[in-house]
């Protein structure tokens with residue numbers, strides 16, 4: 001069945017978004033014993049952005065298998081349906097209140113309101129647009145975000161163009177470079193403003209190198225030309241401060257510019273519910289159980305922080321699902337009283353979670369973050385109130401790959417009387 | 429044989445078509461582009477000026493004031509947004525304060541009412557985000573903001589409803605005098621008319637100079653803008669002008685009826701009448717000057733830029749009325765700012781002249797009202813529920829940033845003067861104007877346009893010919909597209 005339209009009055013756990021995060025959260029909440037679950041998805045089918053990622057490389061960690069996006073999603077959709085968890089597709093959530101009153105709209109079911117015990121935010125992210133970059137020039141047709149182009153090609157069956165320049169070397173840009181070649185187009189270059197690719201190394205090799213597509217590092221698009229349809233872009237080299245260097249302009253004749261210049265967690269709804277966001281991740285500030293500052297509202301997946309591997313999304317979402325189920329079983333449960341705060345130190349950006357409840361300093365605590373630049377043979381240092389706690393060495397750390405460290409059992413227990421944990425990178 | 433043909437479906441051509449449709453006339457508007465309001469009328473500051481900045485005694489002064497006064501009723505009848513938000517001309521120095529007084533005297537001479545000079549304390553209250561160094565400001569309460577393309581679309585729809593004909597994608601190449609009439613040679617047809625109106629914007633000199641010995645020359649003058657995301661809605665209530673002549677020559681800051689804020693325009697003379705590209709230098713310049721008004725300007729919230737071209741003339745005034753050496757040929761030329769503000773009054777005046785020339789009689793079935801496309805996002809809970817019951821497609825959001833539903837998109841295509849392009853849908857519904865700039869809704873809008881127009885998605889354009897969105901079917905799986913297209917087509921969609 002593709003078009004879920006089951007319903008569940010006053011669900012205990014209500015999940016917004018049916019991508020890998022929402023699916024894993026729903027399944028985990030069920031397995032934790034919760035039976036009144038409802039998942040809402042605005043697309044006509046479940047699976048989120050994975051439905052348009054028809055390349056393989058998903059699930060290497062969780063399933064030890066190289067699945068395509070839709071295959072990976074299907075494994076979770078099957079689990080969801082086996083459990084009989086209610087979901088509605090073609091249903092867009094319009095509003096969430098601080099008291100977890102959720103308003104949604106669906107063509108057949110109309111405008112609905114649900115009073116949820118707990119809410120899990122799993123809305124994913126959106127792509128940054130040309131406007132946000134302020135690239136001057138004409139407003140011609142032929143400029144698309146890479147994800148929009150991916151949808152045109154993989155879901156709708158149309159090629160957006162024949163001669164292509166890609167700005168940004170994020171994973172979607174890299175994957176789309178290869179996809180466009182498979183679709184008979186010519187990819188002239190992938191242009192990246194930073195001195196390194198922001199995508200996974202394996203994608204640079206498999207999507208660009210294998211096809212002889214040049215990757216122009218420390219370059220950016222400085223002008224867009226063409227009336228009607230795009231006819232050319234001007235590419236310039238940039239200096240260390242990312243400013244275009246006059247005299248380095250090169251013109252590429254092309255009919256399409258794809259933008260893969262960053263993903264932004266989709267938090268308009270969260271803001272409306274009073275959820276506080278991090279300026280670094282653009283996602284909610286959460287604790288180790290993925291609970292936001294609003295009691296009973298949890299977040300996971302790309303809405304929380306942008307992930308590069310879907311396996312991590314599924315793991316993180318399971319934590320949120322369990323926590324949301326627990327929350328409903330203890331009505332009136334507020335936020336924990338005392339927190340240990342996490343801080344980004346040198347070379348570290350966007351540590352998640354941002355705080356840890358002292359009462360749950362047990363088991364394993366996994367912290368994730370992104371390095372702020374490329375580091376070779378470096379160490380990740382964890383400090384508690386300025387005192388070194390643990391150090392782990394890495395051969396390479398790059399902003400394109402999320403890094404993580406775990407703190408276990410005994411070490412965790414020693415943190416009870418501490419205030420602040422700092423992660424930093426030490427170069428050798 | 430037409431009674432009247434208007435060249436150009438900008439805000440002037442559309443306003444005149446609506447005025448003339450109050451009379452029993454065989455009337456057509458020829459527009460070279462694929463939509464109305466596709467020239468200067470879609471890319472401007474959207475301000476209905478109070479009228480204090482025009483030279484006393486000029487056509488600009490006269491029609492601006494009269495136009496401003498007509499706006500309330502016009503927007504009310506057509507269901508177009510209008511906000512009397514008032515304007516402030518701000519002064520940083522004593523010298524500039526002196527200029528404010530001059531401006532106020534001009535305004536009074538032009539008949540602008542309600543103006544007064546406001547001191548710093550009151551300014552803090554009126555505009556808390558305004559630069560604290562501002563010494564004084566001229567407040568003009570009658571200044572307003574509207575949506576220029578919605579207005580043009582609404583006037584065109586209403587004119588069409590009352591019998592006017594709108595011919596899109598029809599470029600007039602040449603006009604010639606016959607004994608008692610005019611012949612228009614167009615890209616795809618030939619038209620005969622008794623009265624010819626030249627409302628061709630940047631090309632108004634071409635037609636004037638074909639028929640009259642009194643030559644004019646349009647001097648294209650570009651203006652570039654930044655758009656600030658609507659999450660900053662409410663940062664400013666008034667339209668803020670700096671005193672011209674100081675550092676920021678004419679860079680203003682204004683809220684729009686959609687909740688965004690515009691910063692601009694620059695003023696750059698150029699030869700090219702079609703080049704609406706933006707440039708890095710100008711966009712930087714706007715930021716610098718705008719920060720003088722708004723020191724806390726949030727650069728990260730700039731979601732886009734655009735440019736429009738003014739039809740400037742060295743006379744620096746509107747050229748309006750019948751050409752003496754070309755009877756039956758009427759100009760609305762040199763319509764640069766405040767052309768939007770003046771449009772209703774220019775239309776009234778030209779209509780009066782044309783009607784008396786043709787001795788036309790009243791169209792008794794004229795209906796001044798037009799119902800806008802119902803906007804889901806502005807409905808109450810009960811209204812939304814009722815709308816979805818009436819038409820389930822109100823329950824499907826196509827543009828997530830602006831919450832535009834499939835029902836609204838389809839309506840914008842099916843109405844008279846319906847949308848034919850992605851940009852036309854955007855101008856009528858706002859789909860694609862939000863912070864993701866169409867990243868989400870573009871494939872969906874292309875799909876709906878292709879269904880409604882019965883065209884392959886590969887033939888759907890952004891903004892008319894040569895701006896196709898797609899390059900064609902995917903070569904490896906050509907069959908798939910048509911399959912899923914038919915599968916997704918809604919069984920039977922109610923019309924309204």
Ligand SMILES: Cc1cc2nc3c(=O)[nH]c(=O)nc-3n(C[C@H](O)[C@H](O)[C@H](O)COP(=O)(O)OP(=O)(O)OC[C@H]3O[C@@H](n4cnc5c(N)ncnc54)[C@H](O)[C@@H]3O)c2cc1C
Nearest residue numbers: 017019020021041042048049092093123124147301302310
């Ligand atoms: C364009 C794009 C391409 C990607 N390609 C790759 C790739 O090739 N390989 C890879 O490993 N990773 C890729 N990723 C990253 C991958 O998407 C993530 O790892 C994973 O999909 C994130 O899962 P999620 O559930 O958090 O978000 P998503 O998969 O984005 O799911 C979020 C879901 O929430 C729904 N939703 C949002 N708002 C609402 C609302 N208001 N009401 C109802 N439903 C709502 C959305 O429709 C969507 O289905 C890509 C990401 C993007 C954005």
Ligand SMILES: Cc1cc2nc3c(=O)[nH]c(=O)nc-3n(C[C@H](O)[C@H](O)[C@H](O)COP(=O)(O)OP(=O)(O)OC[C@H]3O[C@@H](n4cnc5c(N)ncnc54)[C@H](O)[C@@H]3O)c2cc1C
Nearest residue numbers: 436438440460467468469472475600629651766767768769
């Ligand atoms: C940057 C800028 C800011 C402005 N700000 C304001 C403001 O805040 N307030 C205000 O009152 N005014 C403002 N204006 C002025 C206002 O926008 C114009 O005066 C008004 O839009 C002019 O309308 P129009 O119909 O004369 O011209 P246009 O909108 O340019 O319409 C002319 C039409 O004629 C068509 N056409 C041309 N040649 C042919 C042909 N050969 N065959 C068929 N069709 C043809 C064109 O395609 C076009 O659609 C501004 C203008 C600019 C450029």
